Amino acid sequence: MLIELSIANFFSFREAQTFSMVASTKLQKKENTFTPEVEKEKLPKLLKVAAIYGPNASGKSNLIKALELVGKFAARLPTETEPLPVAPFRFDAALANQPSCITLHFVAKKVRYEFNLAATTERVTGEKLTAYPKGKEMLLYSREHTEQGEQYNFGEKLEGDDTLHTVWKNLTSPKMLFIAQAVANSSEEMKQLREPFEWLKGGLSIVEDDMGRWAKIAQMIAADIPELAKKLSAFLQEIDVPISSIRFDSPLANEPIGLASVNPNKTTEKPSKRTMLTHATALGEAEFDFKEESKGTQNLAGFWLPWMMKHSRILVADELDSSLHPNIVAALIKKHIEAEQPSQLIFTTHDTHLMDTKLMRRDQFWLTERDMNGATQLRSIHQFEGRESEDLEKRYYEGRYRALPFVR
Numbered sequence: 249m250l251i252e253l254s255i256a257n258f259f260s261f262r263e264a265q266t267f268s269m270v271a272s273t274k275l276q277k278k279e280n281t282f283t284p285e286v287e288k289e290k291l292p293k294l295l296k297v298a299a300i301y302g303p304n305a306s307g308k309s310n311l312i313k314a315l316e317l318v319g320k321f322a323a324r325l326p327t328e329t330e331p332l333p334v335a336p337f338r339f340d341a342a343l344a345n346q347p348s349c350i351t352l353h354f355v356a357k358k359v360r361y362e363f364n365l366a367a368t369t370e371r372v373t374g375e376k377l378t379a380y381p382k383g384k385e386m387l388l389y390s391r392e393h394t395e396q397g398e399q400y401n402f403g404e405k406l407e408g409d410d411t412l413h414t415v416w417k418n419l420t421s422p423k424m425l426f427i428a429q430a431v432a433n434s435s436e437e438m439k440q441l442r443e444p445f446e447w448l449k450g451g452l453s454i455v456e457d458d459m460g461r462w463a464k465i466a467q468m469i470a471a472d473i474p475e476l477a478k479k480l481s482a483f484l485q486e487i488d489v490p491i492s493s494i495r496f497d498s499p500l501a502n503e504p505i506g507l508a509s510v511n512p513n514k515t516t517e518k519p520s521k522r523t524m525l526t527h528a529t530a531l532g533e534a535e536f537d538f539k540e541e542s543k544g545t546q547n548l549a550g551f552w553l554p555w556m557m558k559h560s561r562i563l564v565a566d567e568l569d570s571s572l573h574p575n576i577v578a579a580l581i582k583k584h585i586e587a588e589q590p591s592q593l594i595f596t597t598h599d600t601h602l603m604d605t606k607l608m609r610r611d612q613f614w615l616t617e618r619d620m621n622g623a624t625q626l627r628s629i630h631q632f633e634g635r636e637s638e639d640l641e642k643r644y645y646e647g648r649y650r651a652l653p654f655v656r
Contacts, residue, residue: 249284249294250452250562250592251353251360258317258348259310262337262623267311269295269592272611272630280609282590287358289383295612296585300596301603301644302616303653307624308596311616312566315452315594317350318365321372321425322449331369332423339622347373356447357439363448371422377444388441391426400426407440453557455565459550466553467538471496471521476556483552487576489545492528496521547572555580558591565595574599581607603640610636615651 249269256264271281271293281293302308313333320333334348347366354361359381366374376390387403398420402413416430431445455462470477477494484491523538538546551572554563568577577599584593585607603613611630619625629640632649643649 249355250594251284251291251294251355252351253315253353254349254351255311255314256349257336257343257346258314258350259335260305260307260337260618260622260624261310261314261626262340262343262621264349265624265626267298267614267626268628269298269594271295272609275609275611275630275636277609280585280612284355285358286355286360287382289360289380291355291360294592295609296590297581297593297608298595298612298614299602299608300594300614300616301598301600302596302651303618306616306618306651307626308616309566310624311626312454312456312564312596314350315564316454318352318363318448319450319452319454321365321367322428322445324424324428326419326421326424326429328423332367332371334367334369336368337623349374352448354444354447354451356451357443359443361444361447363444365425372425375426377427377441379440379444389426391420393422407438408434451561452564453554453561455551455554455563456567459547461550462553463538463546463550466549467496467521467523469553470494471523479556480549480552483555484545484548487548487579489548490527490529491525492533493526495524495526497524544573548576558584558593559587559589562592562594565593567597568595569597569599574601578602578604578607600641600644603644605637605640610634610640613640615649617651 251270252266252268254264254266255261273292280296282296283293284291300308300311317333336343336346336348338344345368347368349364349366351365352363354363359379361380362378364374364376365372371393372391373393374391377388379386379388386405387401388406389403390401392399398417400413400417406413408416412434416426416433419429419433420426427441427445427448431442434442436442466480470480477496481491481494524535525538525541526533526535538549541549554561557563572580577597578601581593581602584591602608609630611628613629614626615629616624616626629649634643634648645652
């Protein structure tokens, strides 16, 4: 579970800005929050949903980039030589050669962690992982690039001996995370770094405008697992797509793909079975090829997969309203909040009709705007004075919370 993200000198973010999923204790709608499972440590309740608003070019998509940044670093191969996916704040010359900095606070396997990353396009300049087992701070390792070279500090309780730590250190190239090399070169029994690394690498599912890649994977998985094909059909029916059944009419040509390995950024294969959807109407039924479906239906089929996996991965969607009808988005949020197993949904949107205090709380709405220096400022509506039940959409358009475009 995500607790908090801090960003500095990263694209439009200049000074440190913090996005938090920590719930305020002063607001109602307790069903919109949950208590994270952590062993022998009492943490504040976390939010199940967060919606991010702001004008175009205000930094919403850069916030999504920050959320997926560590996952991209963790998934890099040792043979990759491309520049690292960071960029300094361009309007301040003093920051041009300084690293971008990301800090993540999260919970994995009932333990709280803090992960710090600093990097330029050419190298990782800083990396640190701290665990809080039973609420007690424990440094696992830290790494810093100095004029004298790479400086490492290993925690006293870090698994492995000095020889193994040296091997991990020597295998870590400037563009690789130390934790990635340590996990790749250690036994399955060594879980001290493996468990937080698995969260950093795959703890978030990022969904962007183009659902095409997700739709391909959804078809491949549904073709291989009949039970999931039924779930996909049921999902479409629930959101008013008249699908009565789904079938696949040719044999698989590729190896089966499992949910654990789902990664839309790494999937280029085409579905190996032709997907046929049966539509039911008052006049009868007719079968359609998936390619004949509307773009909206194809997007919904793609969205189903990360939606189904959100209990094991945080679902992060950029411009959710561009792919789904506002009524569908509202219905999915309500379903997400009411689910027995708590999970987290984070999305950017321009749909202000979702600013409904009957559905969500003030602390679940976040705003981005550019200041006079072109830097993104990030704040929650809850940081502004106001009543809990006030009309948020009306106040937003009145300029009470700022973060509105200036149309000339």
